[in-house]
Amino acid sequence: MKSNIYAYNERPYLSSKKHKGVVVCPQCKLVFIDGKWKKTAIPDSYAEQLCPACRRINDSYFGGILILKSELLKTKKDEILNLIKNKEASSQIANPLRRIGKIEQKGEDELIIYTTFEHLATSIGKAVKRAYKGELTIQYKEDEKAARVYWKK
Ligand SMILES: [Zn+2]
Known part of the structure; x- marks a missing residue:
């Protein structure tokens, strides 16, 4: 295990100071x-x-909000949720801070997905559009790195 840690460490001077500077x-x-x-x-x-992802989840301060609205949710909700979870998993390989904080259901035809950062909300939205067509709208807030993504069909 220990050798793994040092393998990740590209700055050799840190090894003599043990794990100083390492945060969990x-x-x-x-x-x-x-x-x-x-x-x-x-x-x-x-x-x-x-970490920034846990801080955002704890504070409900999400960088991305994705709103899915479709009659398809009545019949294909599990399938769509699977697609969403798969997208989260593949996105985490690139950056483990990209995470879904929570998913809310509104009525039978609306899901709201809150993501830690904007990138995940937009990439899930694009994946849903690729799979089910429909209409995708992405709005970025200019003053902060945040996105609101709407998909409807
Ligand atoms: Zn964390």
């Missing part, structure tokens, strides 16, 4: 190392700090 998120156990949050083995010594 107490909630999701991601490790902040070499300037990035990564899914990797937890070192022996570290400081604890919430």
Whole structure:
């Protein structure tokens, strides 16, 4: 396990100071190392700090909101949810901070998906459109990195 940690560490001077500077998120156990949050083995010594994704989820401060509205949700909800979960999983390989915070159902034909960052909401929206056609609208807020994505069919 230990050799793994050092393999991730590209700055050799840190190895003599043990794991100084390594931070672990107490909630999701991601490790902040070499300037990035990564899914990797937890070192022996570290400081604890919430990662940006957990902070956003805890504060309900989401970077992306995706609203799906369609009659299809009455019959294909499980299939659509699967597609959403798969997109989340593949997005996390690129960046483990990209996460779905919560999913709300409104009535029988509307789902609202809250994502930690804007990128995941837009990429799920595009995947849903690829699979089911329909109409996709993406709105970015200019002053902050946040997106509101609407899909309807
Ligand atoms: Zn976390």
